[in-house]
Amino acid sequence: MARITRALVSVSDKSGIVDFCEALTGMGVQILSTGGTMRALKDAGVPVTAVDEYTGFPEMMDGRVKTLHPKIHGGLLALRDNEEHMAQAAANDVEMIDMVVVNLYPFEQTIAKEGVSLEEAVEQIDIGGPSMVRSASKNFRDVTIVPDPSFYGRVLEELRANDGETTLQTRKQLALAAFEMTCRYDAAISSYLRGQFMPEEAGFPTVLAPKLRKIADLRYGENPHQSAALYQDLGANEPGVAGAVQLHGKELSFNNYLDLTAALESARDFEEPTAIIIKHLNPCGAASATTLAEAFEDAYTADPVSAFGSVLGFNRTIDAETAHEIFNSDWLEDVVKPRFYGESGKTDVTIIGAFVEAIIAPGYDSDALEILKGKSKNMRIMLLKDFAPASRTRDLDMRAIPGGMLVQERDYSAVMPADWEIVTEAKPTDEQIRSMVFADRIAKHVKSNAIVLVQGTTLVGCGAGQMSRVDSAIIAARKAGDRAFGAVLASDAMFPARDGLDEAAGTGCSAIIQPGGSRRDAEVIEAANEHGIPMVMTGMRHFWH
Incomplete structure (x- = not known):
């Protein structure tokens, strides 16, 4: 256990911070803080000590230097069970800091804004925050790092249950989350600066650090005996299935994500209204036509048997006519029912919803969505509004191989x-x-x-x-x-x-x-x-x- 007596708090995301610090001070914890966080706490009546008052060293250079001080990092890095460390701390008037509550300058949000300058972006590169996060996380045996507001409730619950102390297991988990945060942060900075400093023709980066965030654990992988999870690439230039919104249906499977991606990539390659039918990553049906309904009707004629259990992709908003076509085509009556149910089979089957795994489109009108939802409770309906990205030139195709990763430009090219x-x-x-x-x-x-x-x-x-x-x-x-x-x-x-x-x-x-x-x-x-x-x-x- 590690008792919390002093906490350093400096956050860019101030959601929940006042309530969290009020609870800490109610347990007798001294709060150290800086800048906007300190002002927010003072305005709320939370007792707080300014870091420059604590260190005896003023903030400098427009706030670029605030917490980079031996009294801060010594108080974080000292091993409490090391007599020499504690003696050196006492000799230099360094007091222990038991908790760090930090989230970093909003660099990614800044560079996502249209027209942001390099100078504006650089000012959002946090220096003191990551330094404190790393110091606190390195010394997880003695110090509790709280890197995100989502952890506030869990930490307070544990402090209340353990007389103001946190468990080693919790500190380990929080330290891991903190290092993952700084890893993503540095990757975002590296990726942005490479785009600013290095021309595209300079080739691939010497060190490639994808910014991946786990979205969900999946039921299983490509096969039931394989575990799997879905990660979103936070640095991607093009929207993809990982960022699509599910409007209806069962949980997506590993294979659904693969097939939906194939459907999306195929459909977005066409300007005319186009329908794509995907099975095991390959188009078994595809057509462009004057209307989306006509395109789908033409598409399924290519290989209606293979289309059983398929994923559909459309490059236009699905209307009621198209939704009706999906569920009332001859595909079911003339091909699917005889093949899968036989002459004496389920002749009362009148919908095809059970045979379509998923649909992805840039939109659904209200009537179409009602039709699709009403025909199948399980069919996954995916919405990706940003279907035709403006820039697709910088995205990379990365494929894992044992011991490494193959990286190439994505194949967006076509010869007219x-x-x-x-x-x-x-x-x-x-x-x-x-x-x-x-x-x-x-x-x-x-x-x-x-x-x-x-x-x-x-x-x-x-x-x-x-x-x-x-x-x-x-x-x-x-x-x-x-x-x-x-x-x-x-x-x-x-x-x-x-x-x-x-x-x-x-x-x-x-x-x-x-x-x-x-x-x-x-x-x-x-x-x-x-x-x-x-x-x-x-x-x-x-x-x-």
């Missing part, structure tokens, strides 16, 4: 038709070019090796994740069936030899878009010419693993 190279004798029509744009963007979101077949702006066949590009083409054609004939085919990477092109031509496709870049491109182009198929090369590969 003006920059394509038409490499065949046959030239694509305007309609084929429109389909090529759609197909190329969809292929980017399909696991490699990826082949997709598109009619107009509707995905009709998807071959995903095969070790052989030829096999991906075969699967895409099988999924498309009769609709493969006349479709536009997109490949996420080059055809290394003509066998893949021959297989693609065998699907009945009418045009091909691919990055090119094979040493045998000439052979592939010759094959396309033999088949009379127009082909363009974008020069940009979209592997996704």
Whole structure:
């Protein structure tokens, strides 16, 4: 146990601080404080001693130097059971400080403001606060650090239960929380200053410290035997699923978050009203159309069986017509019920809510939300208003590997038709070019090796994740069936030899878009010419693993 007789209090977030300090003084604790915190306590009638009065050294340099003094840090760092430490403290008139209540200057809130200057940001870099936090936390055996208002109630409860003392276990937990706070704080400063001081072309930072905050423990991970949690990246430039609002449904699972992210990333790549159907990270349905309802109706026709238990992504506010389409389509009556219930099965099933795991969209009108909630109590309805971020250039794709982390720029790029190279004798029509744009963007979101077949702006066949590009083409054609004939085919990477092109031509496709870049491109182009198929090369590969 560690009895609290003296506490140093200096907070930027003053919520609850007056009540907390009133309770401390009621237990006989002396309060030391500075600046705005001291004024707030004095105004509330809480007895408080100014730090400069306590140290005998004035605040200096516009408050930049207040608590950086041996009487402060000596009182925090001295080991109470070390006779030499205590003798040195007594010889230098250093009294013990048993508690530090500190939260830091609002640096992150400051840099989040539009138009904030570097000078304004730098003034919000706290120096004395982190120093006290670290000193108190290092000496957790004797000193209690309280780094956030959320801990006030717990600390007071323990003090009251233990005659003004805190337990070692509590001090350890608070010290850990404090070090995590300073870690996040320093990471925010480092990230901001790098953006200010270093041009983007300078490459990746020598030390990368992601700012991650745990949002929730999940029921389990990718499989039931794996534990899992969700963390939010506080330094991300683009909004994502971790920051989305859940409006309805069951708790999100690990796999839901993955699929919702895939749906979001795919849907936000399109300007026209677009619906995406995701299963195991891959789009098994996708379409752009004049209305969102039409887009969804077209999207589910690609592979309605695979769409069972899917996640849906939309890039427009969902209206009542679209909500009705989700639950009243032929998908259920003609495909899902016969497949999963059989001829003598549950013919009374009239909704598809049980087969949609989750939906994400930038908005829902009131009628649509009522329809969706009424059809399924379990379906997760996610709202992410900021669906199309203004800047996506600085976000990093980080993937953990044993013993390290792979870091790359995120694949936000696309090559537009003006920059394509038409490499065949046959030239694509305007309609084929429109389909090529759609197909190329969809292929980017399909696991490699990826082949997709598109009619107009509707995905009709998807071959995903095969070790052989030829096999991906075969699967895409099988999924498309009769609709493969006349479709536009997109490949996420080059055809290394003509066998893949021959297989693609065998699907009945009418045009091909691919990055090119094979040493045998000439052979592939010759094959396309033999088949009379127009082909363009974008020069940009979209592997996704």
